[in-house]
Amino acid sequence: MEYLKPSNLLNLVISPTKVFQKIKEKSDFLVLVLIISLISALSVLCIPKIPDEVLLEHVKKTVEDPNLQETALKSLKVTMSPVFLAATTFVKDIISFFIVSFILLIIVRLAGGEIDYKKALTIVAVANLVMIPYYIFYAIYARVINLNMLDVQMDFKYFIRTYLHVFSIWRYVLIGVGVFTVCELNKAKTAIVTAVYTIITLIMPIISLFSQNIMKFGAK
Numbered sequence: 001m002e003y004l005k006p007s008n009l010l011n012l013v014i015s016p017t018k019v020f021q022k023i024k025e026k027s028d029f030l031v032l033v034l035i036i037s038l039i040s041a042l043s044v045l046c047i048p049k050i051p052d053e054v055l056l057e058h059v060k061k062t063v064e065d066p067n068l069q070e071t072a073l074k075s076l077k078v079t080m081s082p083v084f085l086a087a088t089t090f091v092k093d094i095i096s097f098f099i100v101s102f103i104l105l106i107i108v109r110l111a112g113g114e115i116d117y118k119k120a121l122t123i124v125a126v127a128n129l130v131m132i133p134y135y136i137f138y139a140i141y142a143r144v145i146n147l148n149m150l151d152v153q154m155d156f157k158y159f160i161r162t163y164l165h166v167f168s169i170w171r172y173v174l175i176g177v178g179v180f181t182v183c184e185l186n187k188a189k190t191a192i193v194t195a196v197y198t199i200i201t202l203i204m205p206i207i208s209l210f211s212q213n214i215m216k217f218g219a220k
Helices: 006-014 016-025 030-045 052-062 066-079 082-110 117-144 156-163 166-182 187-219
Strands: none
Touching: 006 016, 006 117, 016 117, 016 166, 030 082, 030 117, 052 066, 066 082, 082 117, 082 166, 082 187, 117 166, 156 187, 166 187
């Protein structure tokens, strides 16, 4: 796989333009999408399994009706299991690749750039290669602190840690480099395309964050 060669991975840090120039010759995204999504899923699979007694305690706090507690516990055992979370992460990441690539395609074309869907998918896939170290660090971190997913607070700090960490920011920078290199846009239009793409792809996580907090507040 061309883009997985050590020289290309190194160039994503020191000279990303060289990597994205290859997209003009060959748009190749499928293997990248599968590998990145698989590594993301494996990192989630490394999250420690939540003990049944902890799940039961959580159910008793959140479900008042004793008749529903057993059903809620069975459901929670499935949905909070590492295997289920990993599987859903894998599917979600693959779908996300195709959606955000389509978004990039539309924005670039509106800006007057030359791009097709394969090129958009390859730009996004190559840029997401820098997320692999993050997934590895996350897996190690989850094991070291014995992460309990039920204790994760969906707040502003969570948003920063999940969507605006250094690897995620570098991914957006690489999207910009890819657009500039592949799509024949000037620097000003490339900056606008990258900014709009970044804002749009962050809207859904922000809405999800606010909606979950509103639901929690309403429940209280």
